[in-house]
Amino acid sequence: MAGRADYLCMEKDGRTTGFVHNDGGSWESVDQIKFSVGMMLTLVTDLIPPTLGDGKADFLWVEKFSGDTSVWLNQGRRDGKGADGSSFQWDQAGVLYRGAAQGSCYHFPDLDGNKRADFHLTYSDTNKADTSFNDCPDNGGEDDKTPTDPGLPIPPSNRWKDVRCTAEYINDAKAKADRRWRAADCDGAWEALVRYYREDMTAFPYFTQYVGSLFNTKDKRFCGLLGGGDNCDTIECNDQAHTAPASFLITESLVEYHNMFERLREGLLYGGDKAKKQLADLDATFAPDLSKEKDKLNRMLNLLGLAFGLASGPVFNNALKGHISATARDNFKDLSVNAVSWGVTIAKDEYSTATLDGTLEDTLYYMTQKLQDTTVRLVSSNRGLFPPLTNTGLTSRQAERALLGHNYTAENKDVDEELKNLYATISLGKMLNASLAPPNIIELQDKVAKSLTTFMIGNAWRMGVLEHHPVLLTTDEKCDAPHRESDAFTKQDLEASATCVDGKRYYLMSAQGKACLQVLANWNCQWAKFDKLPGIDKLGKANLFYGLTLDDFARGALNNFKRYGNRPPTPEEHGNPDKETIRSFLDMDFGGAGAVPIEVCSRQEALDWWRSEDNKMKSTREFACPEKL
Incomplete structure (x- = not known):
């Protein structure tokens, strides 16, 4: 990645490993270069020039329907590996290019030879092509001596004031959303709304109230106040004085946005309720005697933040399976990552004040109760999804960023950024005609409860109940191969512990207690x-x-192991998931990965490690597999 071709291998989920081409022609293995983001990426290299023209190769992902292009910027090689297990630092820049056709029509060659990737669109029906050349000058050299016109867009007019509800497309829900948006001149109305908002940013506690006040529709619309009753509703198009079709479409967009977060709140609350019902059976079935070990119960409770992130995944996944633009989906996902990240912090704060008395059931019940409290604190009271930028009651920067992505107050320079983010989500009608997947409440509750239950069982095993040391043993065997018993493995236990993932046989077993049960007369061990x-x-x-x-x-353990660069997460990483880990949860239909912190190694590696001189007489060990640096 320094002007020479490197050798990379990308897996289907985007995880990339490879070799760097050094000076003198030598090759250096750098292991994982980019962790999985759940999709195959495109690498824009020096030969196919870099996105920023900075000499580094960047990753792109082109949404196959809209053509919108997301970018991960290469910030260079790290000293060692980061928490994500990658040897290079990548900053997610989000959607940098808006598409005008399906993703397969876009290419990024260097057609003019200036060492920058150009934007090339080939129309599949005619085979004709359009190209946007990337000829932005570099940042070096002297500035031009004379002022030049930067070619900024002309500010929108006030045409929106004269549009009527009977105009074409306005009330036609079957029309393309961008046509409806343009027909009502919603961009012009948005500019007027921003100016009105800036005149007095303390007038109303909710941004949507400015919408109602400016357009004379309703000034008590609390979009963003979740669980507060019917406080965020749509309006009908109205041609009365001081109103306009644009207010009808802007309001509808904000209401749809609100509804997504309402779905998130309900799924977490009701899914947590469902998970509680099986807590009593967890103790005796999967974690016998864990209730007697208060230090381990405390360790379980310390993972409350992780549980919150995992439970959010299937809710987000379900909510966005309906008809919604790719850009709106990405923006909502970014907001959700920030919200869940703040929820993790809230959850851990709740844990820090806990006093433990009772059994594993009591502890897990307490956890699910705090998960529900977290969602209420996260998306209720005076915060809302669109709170005033003047709200100084949220003293923590994370709290202020939770729902709109940035720290903001009336005096903060980030106000422009916040308004831009909100506009980007609803502009061109991205939220119009949107339909979330029909809520199957029972199915959704089951998925949330399933994620939480997986978390509880996996971590109860990992805590070392009865000196158990769970490990997922890899093999080269097919799923239907006969079980190979030996002095370390009985056929009965192999059969009970066998599992199959992607056509390969695995065993989920325990290296329980000491490997050397007793030293025999000949100084050999009687092996467990x-x-x-x-x-x-x-x-x-x-x-x-x-x-x-x-x-x-097994699948959860494998995904989790890969997520951290083929090693188990540290206790700090496991208890404090970063935003990329949370992002991976939101891509899951069921949060198994991340919930199962079980080590992975081969049968022979686990056996040799257990029977090693350092470990064979230990009842409890930190690792069940050899440490991998």
């Missing part, structure tokens, strides 16, 4: 055998624990 984990006979049953299977835990 790998054992099955408690409760696995209860998995795979439709009427128990939401039908969770060993496959779910």
